[in-house]
Amino acid sequence: MGVRSFLKSTLKSIAGQPTAGKPAAGKPTVKVPTPPVAPPPPAAAMAIEQGLKTLPKEPDADGYVAVSPSRLIPEGGRNTFKVGDEPVAVFRVEGKVHVIGDECLHENGPLGEGNLKGHVVSCAYHNWRYDVRDGSCLTNPGTRVACFKVKEKDGFIWVGAKVHDSSRERGGEHDDGLKVRNIHER
Ligand code: FES
Numbered sequence: 001m002g003v004r005s006f007l008k009s010t011l012k013s014i015a016g017q018p019t020a021g022k023p024a025a026g027k028p029t030v031k032v033p034t035p036p037v038a039p040p041p042p043a044a045a046m047a048i049e050q051g052l053k054t055l056p057k058e059p060d061a062d063g064y065v066a067v068s069p070s071r072l073i074p075e076g077g078r079n080t081f082k083v084g085d086e087p088v089a090v091f092r093v094e095g096k097v098h099v100i101g102d103e104c105l106h107e108n109g110p111l112g113e114g115n116l117k118g119h120v121v122s123c124a125y126h127n128w129r130y131d132v133r134d135g136s137c138l139t140n141p142g143t144r145v146a147c148f149k150v151k152e153k154d155g156f157i158w159v160g161a162k163v164h165d166s167s168r169e170r171g172g173e174h175d176d177g178l179k180v181r182n183i184h185e186r
Helices: 001-014 043-053
Strands: 063-070 079-082 086-093 096-101 116-117 120-122 129-131 147-153 156-164
Touching: 063 079, 063 086, 086 156
Parallel strands: none
Antiparallel strands: 063 156, 079 086, 086 096, 096 147, 116 120, 120 129, 147 156
């Protein structure tokens, strides 16, 4: 190191500045953390949000209510929506959309969250099974959940009037054999 460099370096350290290549003694370098970047919402959630924004708000001329963009219920898909106060379960099987009441006849489990195999949905709670084409209950024959008219138009699924009501009977045995009181038993 030459004399000039030596003097420069000495003056800097007296003034508290770091010498070239070394941090000043007692003055650790402070790293400013970069703010965390929020991860983008999952693509599926974004698609639903976008789709629901475009949902027609008013019933159509025939009184059908739009519940979902068609593309959000693909083949084998299902979901739960509300038409007025009525929870409905929507399914697509072999390209066709079916709409039945969402509340399982056992203990009101949401059928739109059940497991779909062909035309049969199994309630996610205790596996009671229903035919999505007409709401008939296969676990407790002779009973059924409501069934609704449905159509697809302008890229949306539209739910119409009820074809028939749900049975009033509720409760029964679990598939695991556990007995449950039938609340409408006389
Ligand atoms: S609530 Fe559906 S099977 Fe129990």
